[in-house]
Amino acid sequence: MMTNKTQQDEQSEKSVSEDDRDVEDRFNEAHRGIMGLLFAAYQLRGRKLRAAEGSLPLTIIGGFLGSGKTTLLNHLLRSPHGRRLAVLVNDFGRINIDAALVASQTADMIQLTNGCACCAVSADLTNSLIEIAERDDPPDAIVLEASGIADPNGIVQVALSNPAIRLDGSLVVVDAETLQDLAASPLTGRLFRNQISAADLIVLSKVDLADDLQRSSAHHWLTAHYPGKRVIEAVRGDVQTNIVLGIETTRDPKAATTQSTDHVHDFESLSFTINAPLNRERLQAFFDALPTSVLRAKGVLNLTEAPSHRTIYQRVGQRWSYTEAEPWNDERPHSSLVLIGPAGALDQATLEEKLDACCADNNT
Ligand SMILES: Nc1nc2c(ncn2[C@@H]2O[C@H](COP(=O)(O)OP(=O)(O)OP(=O)(O)O)[C@@H](O)[C@H]2O)c(=O)[nH]1
Numbered sequence: 378m379m380t381n382k383t384q385q386d387e388q389s390e391k392s393v394s395e396d397d398r399d400v401e402d403r404f405n406e407a408h409r410g411i412m413g414l415l416f417a418a419y420q421l422r423g424r425k426l427r428a429a430e431g432s433l434p435l436t437i438i439g440g441f442l443g444s445g446k447t448t449l450l451n452h453l454l455r456s457p458h459g460r461r462l463a464v465l466v467n468d469f470g471r472i473n474i475d476a477a478l479v480a481s482q483t484a485d486m487i488q489l490t491n492g493c494a495c496c497a498v499s500a501d502l503t504n505s506l507i508e509i510a511e512r513d514d515p516p517d518a519i520v521l522e523a524s525g526i527a528d529p530n531g532i533v534q535v536a537l538s539n540p541a542i543r544l545d546g547s548l549v550v551v552d553a554e555t556l557q558d559l560a561a562s563p564l565t566g567r568l569f570r571n572q573i574s575a576a577d578l579i580v581l582s583k584v585d586l587a588d589d590l591q592r593s594s595a596h597h598w599l600t601a602h603y604p605g606k607r608v609i610e611a612v613r614g615d616v617q618t619n620i621v622l623g624i625e626t627t628r629d630p631k632a633a634t635t636q637s638t639d640h641v642h643d644f645e646s647l648s649f650t651i652n653a654p655l656n657r658e659r660l661q662a663f664f665d666a667l668p669t670s671v672l673r674a675k676g677v678l679n680l681t682e683a684p685s686h687r688t689i690y691q692r693v694g695q696r697w698s699y700t701e702a703e704p705w706n707d708e709r710p711h712s713s714l715v716l717i718g719p720a721g722a723l724d725q726a727t728l729e730e731k732l733d734a735c736c737a738d739n740n741t
Contacts, residue, residue: 381649399675418500423701425683426511426540427511427550427741428481428510428542429436429540430540431540431542431704432543433524433677434517434544435519435520435544435545436518436519436546436547436622437523437544437547438450438521438548438551440523440549440582441525441549441551441559441572442525442672443525443552443614443673443691443693444491444550444551444552445583445611446523449550449582450464450466450520450522450614452613452614452616453520453616453622454489454491454493455478455493456618458619460493460516461491461517462493462494463496463509463516463520464495464496464519464521464522465495465497465498465520465521465522466521466522467497467498471623477490478490485497494516501651502532503535506539510539515541515634520538520621521624523558525717526644528568529547529549529572529576531574533547542546545625546626546672547576547578547626548576548577548578549572549573549575549580551581552600553581553584553595554581554583554586554587554591555693556599568643570602573602576606577624577626577627578606578607578620579599579603579606579607579609580608580612580616581595581596581599581608581609581610582612582614584610584611584612642720643720644717645718645719646715646716646727647716647723647728648713649715649716649729649732650711650712651679651732651733651735652712653736653737653738654680654736654737655679655681655712655732655736656680656736656737657681657699659679660678660732661735662735663732663735664690664692666731669695670718670722671692671717671718671722673692673693673716674691674717675690675715676689677702677713678699678714679712685704685705686701686702686703687703687704687710688702
């Protein structure tokens, strides 16, 4: 005899499978944690770290995609703070530093006139940190901008396997405009909340864009979910340097490592390079037609309407902007665009075809 499933049956099936997933998640986390530490220990073998034990304070800047991490980092680099920082970023191309501050630049390092240096940390954070600790003249502090889909607990775990490093603290940048949507979405909610709980300090960004209601409900939500956590507001990353570099965490960072979860597989990032100049009107129609599930888009564009310089395109949620940037000078103009959305939601070939149709010389 066929029976209909009751709501209760469905709920209990669901909670069983969620429990299974939690167990699996925890197993994977533990496995990744152990493998990460073994790998770090292997890399450290025989290396001579010049920096003394615990002498390199590390500050982590975390926060969801597009929340304003790079903006805050740029503000920090431009502010006089008298410290020589080693800055580690995922997305080297977008570190947009005043030309006047740049002393020299190579493919993977920007040396600044104030003694700071920015390096790209791609796959191997352990090795980047070892290289810093091995320098003859180690920096005063390290600042790391996490990827927007990273869980900072995992980063802390890797960083602290290097004996020269101590965690000064981690801050999370939270976009006041998108907070409620990100917290409520089944795709982003868990990661978003993990990022906040991993942080010592919450920087509520873009308060200039949020209306009064969004702003007060953002504070209300943060206080209700993270009582006791310090929250400061920021406009374009204008947080005082002594706050960013003086978090002085009182939490036991090792205690947090068990909560780290890998969300990389929940999201997909597609990259495009287009050599022919793009027509701005057609491109805007392309952007308008993108699925609303696209969480982040950013690009350095070569537009027919502005052939001499780069145009930066930024999209976070439904808000977008074009900004004029540096001239192309000797570099051959081209466009690069990155779109980030839920895994499986975007199709590279279809989008490539649509982007080709945005080229000014394409009349199809
Ligand atoms: N109006 C306003 N815009 C901001 C503020 N902070 C950041 N933005 C803008 O938000 C967009 C994303 O900022 P980013 O600093 O690139 O964000 P991100 O967190 O580094 O982004 P990902 O690296 O892609 O995760 C850019 O267009 C910034 O100019 C702010 O306080 N006010």
